Amino acid sequence: MPSTDPLTLRIAIDRLTQADAHHYAIWVLNCPFPDGYVHCDRVWDETMMGLWESWQQFFSLRRLPAVPHVPSAYVPQFCLDELLDRVVPTPSTGAYTGRLMQGLGVSLWQWLFDGPLRQTLERSLGMAMGQDRPLHLQLEIRPPELINLPWEIIQPQPGRPALALGPQVLLSRTTSAVEALPRLELSPALRILLVLGQDEVGTDTPADQVLQLPQEAQVLKDLLELSSSRLNQGAQPALCQVQTLVEPDLKTLVHTLETGGFNVFFYAGHGVPGADGGLLFLREGTTLSGTELAQALVRGGLRLAVFNTCWGAQPDRQHGQVLPRSSLAEVLLHHGVPAVLAMRDSIADEEALAFIQVLAQGLAQRQSVAQAMALARQHLLAVYRFNHPAWTLPVLYQHPQFGGDLLRPPALAVTQLPGQAAPAGQAVVMRCLATPSRQWPLQGGLLRVGRLPDNDLVILEPWVSGQHAEIFGRHLLSSEPDQIAYFLRDFSRFGSYYFDGQTWQHVHRAEIALPLGTPIRFGSLEGQLMELTLEGSPRSSLLC
Known part of the structure; x- marks a missing residue:
């Protein structure tokens, strides 16, 4: 079976110190073969300046600094059209903005x-x-004035996909x-800390436009957790748990951050750029x-930080000059965070939600960060179109030693005797009654419940123990050969609760029979309401 680890080609760009500000050196830092370590010089001429200026006029929501920091030449409209005709031939039909997007990408x-x-x-x-392996192309852009360029749109020629869309690159x-x-161990589950900070609200903002952060947090939490449950069973998705x-x-x-055992940090809220990564x-x-923030992320062992802010990948500027290594993404990477995903410019809430959902699906499928990123970028391009800047906004920074994996491969299936497997469509599952689409099957007739990430059902509630309980099936001597009885074995600190049709019963460090359709709460009567049931069956009548 071929390896899925990517080959790496790392390219650096830096300004030539003994030449004008327009001159840059490009060379290879890491290559899959010995003869590939080459270098060359490039000039950022007036043609590239004019094309970049025109691109910003159409696609940038905020005015970005010129590249490089010299008076940019004015390129008349007829000159720009002539340039685009050379790079991207005029189609019989099509928008001018699409040609401009392709023109800068090809250039x-x-x-x-x-x-x-x-x-x-x-x-x-x-x-x-x-x-049969992907090529991991890493760009190290050292001049701060080149950071703002949308390198993610580069494409070899018109009609060819941009490199950032994957999957080969x-x-x-x-x-x-x-x-x-x-060295960080791979996690068995996707554990996300979702933080909603203060929203940017002006003094004249109408009351009905002020975000209700608790409601927004719940929407994002449900969106992330449901992403893995919507995958087909053949994908072997990982469990996705979110704490807000x-x-x-x-x-x-x-x-x-330091004690939660998370592997992904997600932040949405207001902030401003700054020399030390912003605020x-x-x-x-x-x-x-x-x-x-970088210190807390590194101490907590997090592998990926995602920022839904318009400035996360933008360096700070002082006195008209771009400060090197000042963007939030770069600062976190320099302090040891393995991967940072941030936005190059402002992104609409609807676009951000669409991106986050597909990204979480890819990560739950045990894809690498770069693979999930490419998948989410493809989704933005398909939904919001090529000549819209949404698909160009996400920027992924990765540590050169980071392979990109968050989760360990799925364990081998549990060996079962003939007759043990449930009929097709009748798998026994633990179902969350608040969100019925969230289900956890009893793999091999066993489901482990607790706070720790190595459980099958991870519940991040304070009254749930690290190893709280087990749900398992057992053949009884008096039963038919194909019939299995199910039991709850509790070994927690606070016990578990089950509803017998009349009242809630408490079981603590004991084993009880658990008929299908029984509602359960772990640790407290305030805990999540679960139900042991057959997949696809209606809600238990005991609570109706």
Whole structure:
């Protein structure tokens, strides 16, 4: 079976110190074959400046600095049309913005990959295709004035897909100025900490437009948890558990990050750029810098940080100059966070939700971060169209030593004797009655319940023990050969509760019979309402 680990081609771009500000050096830092370490010089000329300026006029919601920081030449409309005609031939039908999107993408490709660099890329792609493995293309963009460019749209020629859309090429940005990554064990489940900070509300904002953060947090939580449950059974999706913090204080956030055992951090809220990674506004009067957040993320062992903010991938500017290594994504990467996903510009809430949902689905399918990112980018392009900037906004930064995996491969199926398997469509599952689409099957006739991530059903509630209980099936001597009775074995601190049709009964460190259709709560009567039932069966009549 071929390996799924990507081959890596890492390319660096930096300004030439002994030449004008327009001159840059491009060279290969890491290559799959020895002869691929080549270098070349490039000039960012007036044609590229004019094309970039025109692109911003159509696709940038915020005015970005010129590239590089020299007076940009004005390119008349007829000159721009002539340039686009050379790069992207005029179609019989089609929008001007689509030609402009392709024009910059193809021009960036031609500027970056030319001569020996193109040969290195083509040979690396050939090696990856021959080994049935993706090529991981990492761009290390050192000049701060080039950070704002949408490198994710580069494409070899008109009609060809952009490299960032995958799946043969997994595109990300990176940096070499980092320490070695510590060894982190892969997780069995996707554990997400969702933090909603203070929203940006003006003094004249109508009351009906002010976000209700608790309701928004619940919507996002359901969206993330339901992403894995909608996958087909053949995908072997991982469990997705989400804990939310709404406008937390600093102590609560740091403690939760360092002790919660999460592998993904998601933040949505107001913030501003800054020299040390910007400021996140957690709540009124409470801010957290990117440098401070990085320490908590690294101490907590998180592998991926996702930011739904318009400035997460944007460096700070002071006195008209772009500060190097000042964007939130770069600061987190330099402090040891393995992967950071942030936005290059403002993104609409609807677009962000669509992106997050598909990203979570990809991660729950045990795809690497870059693979899930490419899948989510494809979705944005398909839904919001090629000539809309939505698909160009997400930017992925990855540590050069990070392979991209969050979850370990699924365990082998449990061996079953003939007759043990439930009939097709009649699998025994534990179902959440508040969200019936969330179901956990009894694999091999066993379901482990608790707070720790190695359980089959992970419940992040304070009254649930690390290893709380087991639900299992057992053949009884007096029963038919194909009939199985189910039991609950509790070994928790606070016990479990089941409804017998009249009242809630408490079981503590004991074993009881558990008929199908029995409602259950673990640890407290305030806990989530669960039900042991057959897949596809209606809600239990005991609580009707």
